Amino acid sequence: MFDRVQITFLAGLMVLLIIVLELVRRRKFREEYSLLWIVTVVVLLILSVWKGSLKLIASALGILYPPSALFVVGSMFILAILLHFSVVISSFKTKNQELAQRLAILNLRLEKLEEKMSGETGSNSGKVGRK
Amino acid sequence: MQKIVALIPAYNEQEAIGEVVNDVRAYMPEADIVVINDGSADHTVERAKASGAFVLDLPYNLGIGGAVQTGYLFADEMGYDIAIRFDGDGQHDPAEAHKLLEPIKNGQADVVIGSRYLKTGNGYKSSFIRFLGIKLFGVITSCIVHRKISDVTSGFQAVNRRVIEFYSRDYPSDYPEIETIPLLHRAGLCTLEVPVSMKERLAGNTSITPIRSVYYVAKVLLSLFMGLMRKRTITNNTN
Numbered sequence: 001m002f003d004r005v006q007i008t009f010l011a012g013l014m015v016l017l018i019i020v021l022e023l024v025r026r027r028k029f030r031e032e033y034s035l036l037w038i039v040t041v042v043v044l045l046i047l048s049v050w051k052g053s054l055k056l057i058a059s060a061l062g063i064l065y066p067p068s069a070l071f072v073v074g075s076m077f078i079l080a081i082l083l084h085f086s087v088v089i090s091s092f093k094t095k096n097q098e099l100a101q102r103l104a105i106l107n108l109r110l111e112k113l114e115e116k117m118s119g120e121t122g123s124n125s126g127k128v129g130r131k
Numbered sequence: 132m133q134k135i136v137a138l139i140p141a142y143n144e145q146e147a148i149g150e151v152v153n154d155v156r157a158y159m160p161e162a163d164i165v166v167i168n169d170g171s172a173d174h175t176v177e178r179a180k181a182s183g184a185f186v187l188d189l190p191y192n193l194g195i196g197g198a199v200q201t202g203y204l205f206a207d208e209m210g211y212d213i214a215i216r217f218d219g220d221g222q223h224d225p226a227e228a229h230k231l232l233e234p235i236k237n238g239q240a241d242v243v244i245g246s247r248y249l250k251t252g253n254g255y256k257s258s259f260i261r262f263l264g265i266k267l268f269g270v271i272t273s274c275i276v277h278r279k280i281s282d283v284t285s286g287f288q289a290v291n292r293r294v295i296e297f298y299s300r301d302y303p304s305d306y307p308e309i310e311t312i313p314l315l316h317r318a319g320l321c322t323l324e325v326p327v328s329m330k331e332r333l334a335g336n337t338s339i340t341p342i343r344s345v346y347y348v349a350k351v352l353l354s355l356f357m358g359l360m361r362k363r364t365i366t367n368n369t370n
Binding site (some may be wrong): 097100101102103104105107108112 | 167185186187188189190191193197200201204205208
């Protein structure tokens with residue numbers, strides 16, 4: 001019933017799915033970022049099991065050899081994943097910068113506050129400062 | 132009395148920073164001096180503190196835009212009325228700071244930029260690549276704002292309260308001076324150039340190498356055009 005190329009795809013995709021789910025289970029991979037991976041694997045699984053769907057896509061795209069259509073669809077999903085991660089990284093960079101800036105400002109304000117406090121408490125100044 | 136803050140971004144400027152801070156204080160005793168240490172690996176922080184400046188110490192290198200913006204965020208938070216920027220390497224002469232501050236104080240402009248290419252400035256020598264870049268971006272930004280801007284890369288700037296708030300909301304990352312000109316123009320803020328002379332660097336090396344300059348030209352061009360295509364309102368990046 002399944003030919004060799006189907007079995008190859010099936011096995012590979014199952015391994016990938018298990019790895020992704022296992023990473024999520026171990027909290028090494030957050031659910032929100034794993035979702036696109038899971039959708040990708042599931043779509044590719046459906047296409048490799050259900051030959052008719054793959055033939056339909058192949059003929060629609062003008063691809064002679066149906067399994068090649070699997071690569072096309074797979075590449076599109078991988079591009080989507082990469083794009084998604086680029087956006088996520090950019091947003092991290094922005095947030096990261098804001099944190100660093102806030103940290104620098106708060107540090108300076110704290111330093112000045114500590115100086116002022118130790119000035120006011122006079123003889124106790126030694127105890128107010130950093131340990 | 133308007134509260135003035137001098138912002139000095141510094142990255143590995145231990146040789147120059149003390150002198151820069153002292154120079155600024157000599158000419159602007161009324162101003163608070165804030166050195167923004169952009170993750171230096173040397174003794175920039177210690178030298179700046181020893182010379183009596185406030186130090187905003189960034190935990191790692193953010194690049195010039197992120198560092199300068201930290202200064203504006205601080206100025207915004209602490210309620211300063213005017214912020215003036217000096218480079219940490221001593222290129223900008225505090226003796227000329229009054230030229231930038233006067234038009235801000237009497238409400239002539241929101242931003243005053245010290246230009247080394249306006250007539251009366253001295254003959255500033257810069258490398259050919261830098262000169263080309265400045266010319267290219269000068270032409271582009273001048274077209275965008277429909278006005279001749281002679282020195283688009285000058286970081287020697289004084290700004291008023293409105294611009295402090297504007298910059299703390301949104302400030303570009305690399306060569307921010309170029310990108311801010313169209314942004315200011317579109318926000319309806321008034322920029323003015325005054326001639327200044329720039330000194331040779333006291334110490335340290337310029338960060339510009341040929342490969343980097345290609346990257347920066349491409350990046351700044353992209354940022355400029357993207358900036359034009361964005362909506363007028365500058366939104367905060369936090370979401």
